[in-house]
Amino acid sequence: MRIQRTTWRCVSGFGLAATLSTAGVAPGQTAAEYRARTEASKQWPREAVRGAKAMVATDEELGSKAGVEILKRGGNAVDAAVAVAFALSVVEPAAGNIGGGGFMLVRLANGPTTFFDYREVAPGKATRDLYIKDGKLDEEASVIGYKSVAVPGTVAGLELALKAYGTMKLAAVMAPAIRLAENGFAVSEKLEREFREEKKVLERFPMSRRIFLNDGKMLKVGDTLKQPELAATLKRIAKSGAQEFYGGETARLIAADMAKSGGLITLEDLAAYKPRVREVLRAKYENGGHEWEVVTSPPPSSGGVAIIEALNMLKDVPLKSWDDVESVHMVAETMRRVFADRAAYLADPDYSNVPVAGLTDPCYAKELAGTIDAQRASSSKEVGAGKPHTCGVAAAGTVTSTLVSLGKGRIRRISR
DSSP: OOOOOSSTTOOOOHHHHHHTTSSSOOOSSOGGGGSOOOOOOOOOOSSOOOOSSOOOOOSSHHHHHHHHHHHHTTOOHHHHHHHHHHHHHHHOTTTOOTTSOEEEEEEOTTSOEEEEEEOOBOOTTOOTTTTEETTEEOTTTTTSSGGGOOBOOHHHHHHHHHHHHOOSOHHHHHHHHHHHHHHOEEOOHHHHHHHHHTHHHHTTSHHHHHHHSGGGTOOOTTOEEOOHHHHHHHHHHHHHOHHHHHHSHHHHHHHHHHHHHTOOOOHHHHHHOOOEEEOOEEEEEEETTEEEEEEEOOTTOSHHHHHHHHHHHHTTSOOOOTTOHHHHHHHHHHHHHHHHHHHHHOOOTTTSOOOHHHHTOHHHHHHHHTTOOTTSOOOTTTOOOOOOOOTTSOOOOOOOOOOOOOOOOEEEEEEO
8 A cells, every 4th residue: 555645745744854864864744735834025026927848846946056057058847857856855855755655647749648656665574553542543653753654755756757758867766866865955044944943853752853853952044954874875875776765775774773673674674665657637628618638647646636626616616716715615615525535535545445437427427516505605624525426327336445645736738
């Protein structure tokens, strides 16, 4: 089975960044992603940002710069995407790191589209009740500590995407990340705040305390954060490829520390990991005289199914703007129903029967839309999952399995 994470970027948190930058493993994914953030207000552009030839967008400036650097050196979009992912493993330890996993949707200029699935998978020793304590869910156990860490997929997935569609060598696209880890970078206000907010968790593990809390002295804005052990790990990967991570020195370091500290990942788990290539989901959306083609992610990502189901429900709704109360109400009510279905049906298709056809069928969407009261807000506690089916087919029985990772879809306008 595949372990799913709740962050969009689909990777582990602070802990495993420390894991793979040192011989010791710190906590797995932290609970940081669940907590409210106080972000500085920003003035968003009033119009879409456009680039004449290409553009790179991340939530970390240094990550974006890594992608731009590769593009300027002649790399293509996939080269840049892989460079950005490795760079974020250095500058965004709370989300982007090589100890997690993710998805990549690639659409070539001439149309062919591929979806790479390199999510984490459960270790062989994982059990159904791994996070159950005294008959109840132990919420901390699934996000903090050695047992919360799944078999990472990022390195294998990025290498596969690069080999399939990239033009540059792995070592070349990893150069910016290695430089950032080895030479260090200035701590931003955002990163300082994250370290401060997660101090209680990070200080529980020697490696995360040393690396991210500066041995308790705390890093300030403008201080340089260097991660020489992570740089060494990245250099090994750059030299020998994903095989080093899953069967070389890095694999041995991970397995040894897992065994020492109560984790589940073994050398066999690492050696057995394989990324997957899946078929993308496609749909059409028409509204206000415009038509779009939706090209998005299939399960085990729940995002693509959710996007298509929501757009199907909103197809005949005269949406105006986010300042329009009626429009916001209809979108909110739609999302309540989509998320109820998501919690009930979306799972790993390798292990569960996911009714994708029914969930994305326009007839089913029309039925769900008919349950919305245009004048009254419903309660998410009262809105349950529907019974997805295709046109003319009786509703199927419920399959209850849960996936809590929401990926991003990609929408392309095809006519106007």
